[in-house]
Structure formats: C-alpha cells, structure tokens
Amino acid sequence: MTMHAEASPTPVPFVVNDAVRRKMKHEKIAKGIFATMIVLMLLPLIGILGYLVSQGAPLISWDFLTTNPAKGMTQGGIWSALLGTIWLVIVSLCISAPMGVMAAVYLNEYARDNWFTRIVNLAVVNLAGVPSIVHALFGMGAFVLFFDMGRGILAASLTLAVMTMPVVITSTREALGAVPMSFREACWNVGATKWQTIWKIVLPNSISGILTGVILEISRKAGETVPIMFTGAVFFKKIQEGDFFAYGLNDQCMALSMHLYTVTTQVNGAPRELPFAVATVLIVSIILINSTAIATRAWLRSRKKW
Amino acid sequence: MVSKIQVQNLRTWYGEKQVHHGISFHVEPNEIFGIIGPAQSGKTTLLRAINRTFEFTAGTRQEGVISVDGEDVKRVRDVYELRRKIGMVAPLPVGLPLSIYDNVAFAPRSAGMRNKGELDELVERCLTQAALWDEVKDRLDSLGTKLSGGQQQRLTIARALSHQPEILCLDEFSIAIDPVTTMRIEDVLKVLKKDMTIILVTNLVQQARRLAARTMFLWNGEIIECDKTEVIFGGKPADKRTHDYVNGIFG
Numbered sequence A: 001m002t003m004h005a006e007a008s009p010t011p012v013p014f015v016v017n018d019a020v021r022r023k024m025k026h027e028k029i030a031k032g033i034f035a036t037m038i039v040l041m042l043l044p045l046i047g048i049l050g051y052l053v054s055q056g057a058p059l060i061s062w063d064f065l066t067t068n069p070a071k072g073m074t075q076g077g078i079w080s081a082l083l084g085t086i087w088l089v090i091v092s093l094c095i096s097a098p099m100g101v102m103a104a105v106y107l108n109e110y111a112r113d114n115w116f117t118r119i120v121n122l123a124v125v126n127l128a129g130v131p132s133i134v135h136a137l138f139g140m141g142a143f144v145l146f147f148d149m150g151r152g153i154l155a156a157s158l159t160l161a162v163m164t165m166p167v168v169i170t171s172t173r174e175a176l177g178a179v180p181m182s183f184r185e186a187c188w189n190v191g192a193t194k195w196q197t198i199w200k201i202v203l204p205n206s207i208s209g210i211l212t213g214v215i216l217e218i219s220r221k222a223g224e225t226v227p228i229m230f231t232g233a234v235f236f237k238k239i240q241e242g243d244f245f246a247y248g249l250n251d252q253c254m255a256l257s258m259h260l261y262t263v264t265t266q267v268n269g270a271p272r273e274l275p276f277a278v279a280t281v282l283i284v285s286i287i288l289i290n291s292t293a294i295a296t297r298a299w300l301r302s303r304k305k306w
Numbered sequence B: 001m002v003s004k005i006q007v008q009n010l011r012t013w014y015g016e017k018q019v020h021h022g023i024s025f026h027v028e029p030n031e032i033f034g035i036i037g038p039a040q041s042g043k044t045t046l047l048r049a050i051n052r053t054f055e056f057t058a059g060t061r062q063e064g065v066i067s068v069d070g071e072d073v074k075r076v077r078d079v080y081e082l083r084r085k086i087g088m089v090a091p092l093p094v095g096l097p098l099s100i101y102d103n104v105a106f107a108p109r110s111a112g113m114r115n116k117g118e119l120d121e122l123v124e125r126c127l128t129q130a131a132l133w134d135e136v137k138d139r140l141d142s143l144g145t146k147l148s149g150g151q152q153q154r155l156t157i158a159r160a161l162s163h164q165p166e167i168l169c170l171d172e173f174s175i176a177i178d179p180v181t182t183m184r185i186e187d188v189l190k191v192l193k194k195d196m197t198i199i200l201v202t203n204l205v206q207q208a209r210r211l212a213a214r215t216m217f218l219w220n221g222e223i224i225e226c227d228k229t230e231v232i233f234g235g236k237p238a239d240k241r242t243h244d245y246v247n248g249i250f251g
Ligand SMILES: Nc1ncnc2c1ncn2[C@@H]1O[C@H](COP(=O)(O)OP(=O)(O)OP(=O)(O)O)[C@@H](O)[C@H]1O
Pocket: B014, B017, B019, B037, B038, B039, B040, B041, B042, B043, B044, B045, B046, B057
C-alpha cells in the first residue's frame, strides 16, 4: 500500500485560472444568445395566436360551426366552408398519400441509380419549390379543362394532391432511409425478395416517419387558397346543414382558407370578429392535426425496435 | 466429381476501382475452404459476388464466371433459390428488428414454410447449432436487436442456417464472439461439414489452420497461393509472402 503510494506521481488538482474562467464565460454568452433567439422567434408566434384566439373565440360556438353563412356572409356560421375543406383534404389525401408513398418506395428501394432516377429525383425536389399559383394554373389547365372535369372538389383535390406529392415523397424517403441498410442486406442474404424485405422489415420500421409526413401534409392542404380558387372553390354556397355528405365529388365547394380571404377583403358589414373566428377555426384545426402527428410519432417511436 | 463452387477468371469493380484481378479457384463439396488475406484484399466482395448481392451496390461490374453446382450464377433463373442455397454470415452482427424466433423463421417463411411444428423444430435446431439456444430459449419473443453483440452474431449464424443451405459462407464470424463460444461454433462447423460446404473467411489465420482443408491466400485481389492447409501453414509454402503473412511478419 505505502509502496504503491510512493510510486505514483503527486496528483495535480484542477486549476481554475483566467483562461478557464474566460472559456466558461464564453460558453454562457453563447448559450444566452441562442436562447434569446428562440424567445424572439416564439414571441410573434404566440402573439399572433393569442390575438387571433382572443378576438375570434367569443364568436365560435357549435352553431357557428354547423350553420351556413347567411346574409351576404355577414352572419351565420361557416358550415359549408368547413365541410368543403374537410372533403378537399380527404379526397386529395386519398390520392397523394398512396401514390406518394408508393413512388417513394420505388425510388428508395427498387430504382437503380441511373439517369432516369436522377431526373425523377430532380423533378421531385424542384416541384416542392414551385409556387402554388403555378400549381393552380396547371390544375386548371390539366384537370378542369383538358380532362374536362369542370371546377369541383375532384379537380381541386387533384391539384392539391399534385402540389403536396413531392413533400410526401421526400418525407417518406427520409423515413425509409432511416432503416439501416444492413437489415435489407441480411434479408437478401437469406433469399428474401425485395418485396418481402420491404413488407416485413422496411415498412413496419419506417411507418412512424411515413405517417408523420402524411399527417403534416394535411395541414398544408387545408391552408392553401390559390390552387383551389382556380379549380373548384367558390365564394359562397349553401348546403344541407348537418349532412356530412352534402357535397358531391364534382360539386363546387366553399373552403375555410378562401372564406377567410372573402370575409376579410370582399364583404362589407360583417362583424369585426368574423375573420378572426374563421382564422381561429382554421389554425386550431391545423394545430390539432399536427399534434396528432407528433403524438403518433412519439407513440410509434416508443416501440422502435433497435 | 463436379466442384461445389468454381470461380474462373473473376474480375470485379466498384466504379473505377478494381478489386479482383482475374482469380480462379474451386471449392470441393463438403470441405472447409479457408480464405485469408489482409484487409481490402477482396474477401467480402468475393462472397457477395457468389451469392449475387454484389450487384445490389450501385456502380459495380464483374467479369468471369462463378458457378455453383456447375451452373453459372449469373444465369440461374431463380436468384432467391441461389441465395437460399448459400448461407451468408456477414462480419458485423445484424439482428433483424423482429423477435428472436422470427429472426430465424424469417427465411423459411419467406420461402413458403408455414407449418408451426416444422418451424419450431427448425428454429430450435438452428439456434442450437449456433450455440445460442440455451441463452435464449426462455425469451424467444424478445427482440433480436436487443441481444448483445456476440449473441446477435450467433443469431446471424442461426439465420444463415435456417434456410438449410448447401454452402455456408462465414465472413470473419468470430469478430464479436468470445474465444470460448468461438471454439464451440468451430466444433459445430466440423460437424456441419458432413452436410454442407463451408467457406471460412477469417482474419485469424490460426482459425483457418484449425478448420480448413485447403486455404487460399488472397492479397490485393489476387490469389497468391491456394493449397492444402498443411502446405500453406507448413514450413514450405510456394510463395514467401504466404509464409510471412501466416507467421505474422507481413507489411
Ligand atoms: N460498397 C463499396 N463501395 C466501394 N468500394 C468498396 C465497397 N465495398 C468494398 N469496397 C472496396 O473494395 C475493396 C475490397 O473490399 P472487401 O470488403 O472485399 O475487402 P476484405 O478483404 O473483405 O477486407 P476486410 O478484411 O477489411 O473485411 C476495398 O478496397 C474496398 O475499399
């Protein structure tokens, strides 16, 4: 014991000199700056939300949600706009989600790296950045006029689907890419086909990411105005109140986003709170949908298998 | 007698980078064939060319002929059948994100086996052969990915045996396994040899010496020497580089 102590060198205590103090001070300053940025970023967000809700909430009631607008949209509720948005989102989701996910699976799992795949990838990336007015005009030219669908929910949903497809493809590819390559190789090594590998290993382990992407896409669809304005949404329409199936697939419809635009800029004599109430409904629905996405992801993540 | 595996003048490339420079050798049925060689010499690539997973890597190219049971692997109609004929154990352990049971049952199920009794029996036999059964028999439902590294490696071996291959390729299987378990698996290999042909790629030259009937020394994509193991490890291999490598005085 003593021998050992003699042999070991004298221990050096931790020194706190000026250099160390300076380092720690810099660390504090850096952290402070970044934290301030977060606050600066959150303030306007909370401000806007708070203002909207405080102004709009008093007007919102069950009646407000379930009655049609009345008296030149200065009174009544938002039923036809709310239902229109719901149907636009559902129909376009039924188109873009399966197509987008399947396209992503093809690109990520099957496609070889050749000129064709590269062009498709380039197209996907660039389509995501195309302004919505361009999609609107495309939708009008292609679906309304060329395929002769006329203006209606179907044409508008297709336009929304085309517009959000690149986002689904990209988010799905990210989710697929998060599944380690070694899993696939292990499956191929035992003679599994690509499809067996995708079905049994890749999809079950990327589903949380895929779902999140799809759900987030809903909010994007619900918020768009221009594309549906050109292809199927109208300023005003009365429909059967309380009937979820009041719209047909080829009917023109109202939509929340466009209704907000209308009551803000086109209508005289509406109560000042009306636009705030419409905006609140739109934003709160979107926040609810996005929270489902986050909850779903958290739940599926907790079951992550590696 | 036709060779189990016959490789003729194999050349492979990853993009512009050539790995094999025209190698030819054969593997006899029911032998343990050792492959030794320093890192980067192309051992893993060779195995991947044999079971045709090499072609999954983008930008790869290959020339020459590899035949299994006398049939050119590039021409087999059912490539999945070919891969099932070959059990492949990769150097890094991979537990699939499935239960331990499903990890082993994955391949037979993919091939169409559904009978629960048969599957149970197969899973137990493969796990036993991989020296893992005793450790996991009470928790076959837990995740394969949550096993320790060494256990996952043995799970990988069990999976490679699960489709009842005729050829077993082991790529540095003992990297993550302790010496005692390694010895147990080596004993299993000696038994398995009766039923299958084994290709043993190893960085532990003594492992090849213990197990292989013949050993090939691969270096920078070329065969320096391929001969009976006694010759390679005996006093007089034909090439001095072989002698230096197996005696650890390389470089
Ligand atoms: N996916 C890949 N893409 C590009 N080059 C690769 C790839 N895999 C291997 N290579 C290259 O091919 C050569 C041979 O690699 P290989 O993995 O076959 O060697 P190895 O003999 O198995 O080596 P080790 O003993 O380290 O496992 C190396 O030079 C390596 O850099």
